[in-house]
Amino acid sequence: MAWRGPNDSRMDDKLDLTFQALADPTRRAILSMLLEDDMAVTDVAEPFEMSLAAISKHLTILTRAGLISQEKRGRVKWCKLEPDAMKAASVWMQGFGQFDPVNLDAFERFLEDVLETGREGDEREGGR
Amino acid sequence: MAWRGPNDSRMDDKLDLTFQALADPTRRAILSMLLEDDMAVTDVAEPFEMSLAAISKHLTILTRAGLISQEKRGRVKWCKLEPDAMKAASVWMQGFGQFDPVNLDAFERFLEDVLETGREGDEREGGR
DNA sequence: CCCATATTCAACCGTTTGGTTGACGATGGC
DNA sequence: GCCATCGTCAACCAAACGGTTGAATATGGG
Secondary structure, three states, rough: OOOOOOOOOOHHHHHHHHHHHHHHHHHHHHHHEEEEHEHHHHHHHHHOOOOHHHHHHHHHHHHHOOEEEEEOOOOOEEEEEEHHHHHHHHHHHHOOOOOOHHHHHHHHHHHHHHHHOOOOOOOOOOOO | OOOOOOOHHHHHHHHHHHHHHHOHHHHHHHHHHHHOOEHHHHHHHHOOOOHHHHHHHHHHHHHHHOOOEEEEEEEEEEEEEEOOOOOOHHHHHHHHOOHHHHHHHHHHHHHHHHHHHHOOOOOOOOOO
């Protein structure tokens, strides 16, 4: 991945979109729901006590941030989690933490591999 | 750490503050500066083309999010990075990726295995 | 063809955000 | 004691945010 350092303005714009998208509890809840499975817009909206239009707006914001993708099949629009943007933000944050940057490089390579092959590696046990 | 699951409202509030604080490029730049060293408010403000009052507000937001702390010594108020809050947000995000920093050792073993054998390990069961 | 379903659009509204300016309280140096 | 410096406060502003409602635009089913 072309890492341009913490001052790349393109990355800055991307982080703006990502963090702003994550800064709303409804949107975070939506992301959690999509972790379980892809969902139609109407189904995403169902557990929330707000209008479908409001949820539609939230989904647009998540899409622009790259956190999800939406594909229309028939008259139903399916929402799918896209962890890429989250990964970028996560990597940015790691720079401030107590995590080992060497391992970071390794997991970036790992992620690229995973994302390219389309494999999702959910053998991760904790399952929250 | 007392992990209460992704629906703990206290954590939700904390994540709100954290992500909202991170959703502004000025504030992220300030955090980057503080990564190098502790700084006085005036010195933080110096490279930015906005008023001291504006920077002061940004610093208040960062403080309420727990991302920095401020200590007044004499008439100078020193700002210090506090990576703990960032770590909480980072951990939340990890739940969406294939990357698990808590389990980096296991991951490294897994990565070595993948790279050596070129094999990808488990197959996923059902597609979506 | 007609109707129900799925989703977005457009206009609107109150609140929050990110900035400004000017006045103000504290503190340290001479 | 005075003055310059450090930082915040208060009032204000435009723009963005998060929500609502009602109309509009597909699309699929009988």
